[in-house]
Amino acid sequence: MSNDMLKTLLIGALLAGAAFAADADFNGRWMIQPQGADRDRAAWLEISGAGSGKISGSVVGMQSGGQVDPIADARIEGGELHFQVDRLAGVGAKQRMTHSPSTARVHGDQIEGKSTVGGKTFTWKGRRAPVIDEKDDGSWKHGDPVVLFGGKTMTHWQAQHPERTKEWSIQDGLLVNSPHADLLVSKDKFWNFELLVVFLVKPGMNSGIGLRGRYEIQIFDDYGEEPSLHGNGALYSRVPPSVNASKPAGEWQTMLIRLVGRDLTVTLNGQEIHDKTLVEGFTAMATDWHEDQPGPITIQGDHGQIQIRKIVVTPLER
Numbered sequence: 001m002s003n004d005m006l007k008t009l010l011i012g013a014l015l016a017g018a019a020f021a022a023d024a025d026f027n028g029r030w031m032i033q034p035q036g037a038d039r040d041r042a043a044w045l046e047i048s049g050a051g052s053g054k055i056s057g058s059v060v061g062m063q064s065g066g067q068v069d070p071i072a073d074a075r076i077e078g079g080e081l082h083f084q085v086d087r088l089a090g091v092g093a094k095q096r097m098t099h100s101p102s103t104a105r106v107h108g109d110q111i112e113g114k115s116t117v118g119g120k121t122f123t124w125k126g127r128r129a130p131v132i133d134e135k136d137d138g139s140w141k142h143g144d145p146v147v148l149f150g151g152k153t154m155t156h157w158q159a160q161h162p163e164r165t166k167e168w169s170i171q172d173g174l175l176v177n178s179p180h181a182d183l184l185v186s187k188d189k190f191w192n193f194e195l196l197v198v199f200l201v202k203p204g205m206n207s208g209i210g211l212r213g214r215y216e217i218q219i220f221d222d223y224g225e226e227p228s229l230h231g232n233g234a235l236y237s238r239v240p241p242s243v244n245a246s247k248p249a250g251e252w253q254t255m256l257i258r259l260v261g262r263d264l265t266v267t268l269n270g271q272e273i274h275d276k277t278l279v280e281g282f283t284a285m286a287t288d289w290h291e292d293q294p295g296p297i298t299i300q301g302d303h304g305q306i307q308i309r310k311i312v313v314t315p316l317e318r
Contacts, residue, residue, distance in 0.1 A: 058071060147310075152173070200306070212296070
């Protein structure tokens with residue numbers, strides 16, 4: 001083999017290696033902020049296998065609905081990632097529906113892309129999810145409780161779109177939403193905390209509690225059903241409760257949520273349903289994409305009426 005041929009092979013190998021290394025930059029977990037009219041919500045993208053084999057991953061919030069959906073037909077061409085999003089036709093259904101395509105490019109720890117859903121194309125940007133290494137290791141102490149709702153005022157709250165705050169009201173000492181109400185958002189923001197919520201659901205009702213404005217604990221009328229990813233107390237679409245501890249619709253229920261770093265513990269009606277469950281990323285209700293910062297408590301109000309008697313947040317400190 002001549003020296004020229006050897007040089008050509010070495011250069012080709014170096015270029016191929018550089019391409020694979022660049023492709024690998026897509027791997028990881030990404031916090032996504034849609035642009036334009038959708039800036040008031042947050043999304044999530046997770047990629048693995050880029051630069052070393054078959055590309056796989058998942059998304060939250062880049063298509064209609066908010067469950068964790070797998071990506072499909074992923075490939076990288078000219079430094080650009082192309083992928084589709086697969087969505088189950090229904091909970092437990094076998095038929096799959098492939099949504100319109102997305103593309104993305106990486107610039108260091110930043111990512112930007114565009115997605116087309118239902119004929120509408122929107123752009124988005126994001127950055128790598130932070131390492132959150134705090135653990136619920138017994139070293140955290142209770143701070144001063146903050147009563148976000150005690151039956152008298154809504155001074156701690158406003159709607160995500162403030163002009164829609166009147167879609168929530170106090171009736172007979174209870175916090176109640178009107179049909180299709182806007183997301184209710186606490187004015188205060190929290191990091192590590194315990195959250196006490198006393199609530200009542202109506203038959204067929206569906207709501208949720210957002211933690212730091214990023215992670216949803218589902219509230220759902222599912223008394224007597226098997227635990228599920230969409231059931232009462234689930235870390236929505238990510239981790240089901242270990243047991244179904246729901247009471248029948250029309251009865252008051254008590255949920256105690258403890259969040260330290262990414263460690264989530266939940267007790268529902270006296271039964272532990274999550275024990276330091278790992279919160280790996282955003283869920284459907286995510287509105288605050290700054291995952292390394294304190295965020296608000298949020299309450300979903302557009303899937304049926306919820307009645308809330310008490311909301312108390314106790315910060316956890318060292």
